[in-house]
Amino acid sequence: xxxxxxQIAQVVDAKGLSCPMPIVKTAQAVKMVAPGELIEVLATDxxxxxxxxxxxxxxxxxxxxxxxxxxxxxxxIRRK
Amino acid sequence: MDEPINxxxxxxxxxxxxxxxVLAAGAAALGRPVNVFLQYWALDxxxxxxxxxxxxxAPEAGEAxxxxxxALAKAGQASWAExxxxxxxxxxxxxQACSLSMDLLGIEESDLDPVVDGVEGVTAFYLSxxxxxxxxx
Numbered sequence: 001x002x003x004x005x006x007q008i009a010q011v012v013d014a015k016g017l018s019c020p021m022p023i024v025k026t027a028q029a030v031k032m033v034a035p036g037e038l039i040e041v042l043a044t045d046x047x048x049x050x051x052x053x054x055x056x057x058x059x060x061x062x063x064x065x066x067x068x069x070x071x072x073x074x075x076x077i078r079r080k
Numbered sequence: 081m082d083e084p085i086n087x088x089x090x091x092x093x094x095x096x097x098x099x100x101x102v103l104a105a106g107a108a109a110l111g112r113p114v115n116v117f118l119q120y121w122a123l124d125x126x127x128x129x130x131x132x133x134x135x136x137x138a139p140e141a142g143e144a145x146x147x148x149x150x151a152l153a154k155a156g157q158a159s160w161a162e163x164x165x166x167x168x169x170x171x172x173x174x175x176q177a178c179s180l181s182m183d184l185l186g187i188e189e190s191d192l193d194p195v196v197d198g199v200e201g202v203t204a205f206y207l208s209x210x211x212x213x214x215x216x217x
Contacts, residue, residue: 018108019159027170028111058110 003065003076009037015044015072022048023055030061030079038064041075048073083212084113084207091217092121094160095149100217101163108171113168115212116164116175117205118196122217123181131161131193164195174208176200 011031022043029039041052047053048065052075056063065076089100100116107114118126125135125206137145153159158166167173177192177199189199 016156018152018155020102020109021163021166023109023156024105024163026164027111028166054199055109 003038003040007038008040008076009033010039012039012041013062014043014048017043017045019051020049021045026052026055027059027079030059030077032047033079035079037079039047039077039079041073041077043073043075044071045073048075052077082112083210084114084115084174084208086117086209086212086214088117088119088205088214089122089217090119090124091138092135093138095137095141095145096217097122097125097135097160098149098157098163101160101167103217104173104217105163105167105170108173109166111113111171113172113212114167114174115205115208117178117200117202118171119174119178120184121182123177124185126175126193126196127176127187128193129191131195132159161193161195168195176205176208178202178205 004057010029010033012025014025022045026041033039052063060080062078063075064078067074087100087104104114104116125131137149175196175198179199179201182199
């Protein structure tokens with residue numbers, strides 16, 4: 001089930017950025033939204049799949065969606 | 081996970097500093113405190129007038145390694161200095177210069193880039209490190 005774009009509070013375009021910048025940008029963005037709001041992250045770093053799972057597990061933010069399309073990883077995160 | 085991760089930076093080549101910056105930024109993104117202790121040639125690389133320079137690579141990089149590092153930089157990878165700055169904005173990252181290494185290099189605190197928070201001795205570093213792991217790079 002794809003998240004409705006209208007529900008996304010902020011988009012982080014981390015395409016082309018190497019590790020750990022997708023996570024760094026996401027951690028920064030999470031601080032800018034209210035608890036419960038959604039953030040969409042787009043990344044091309046192949047390590048990001050495992051990184052986002054680990055980051056969500058450690059920080060308590062929820063990884064709502066995780067997809068990949070044509071080499072672009074998309075993550076939807078709900079702020080704790 | 082509240083124990084800090086503690087990075088002792090000794091080497092002053094761009095590849096090792098980049099690897100250290102990635103470790104620091106990753107820990108900061110996880111909300112973990114980070115202490116960075118700068119010794120010898122790593123400290124030299126944090127001088128305000130040298131931080132943006134080419135600091136070379138570790139010998140094992142070779143020519144192919146040089147090309148690979150250059151390609152990543154050209155593709156837009158943030159420099160190690162910029163990565164440390166972002167890590168500091170994100171979380172609790174404290175960067176301290178080793179006082180003995182300051183004497184060795186004959187430099188003052190005012191010679192260091194503002195990303196460095198201060199100067200301390202090894203005892204103060206161990207106190208900050210607490211029970212957290214110490215990584216020597």
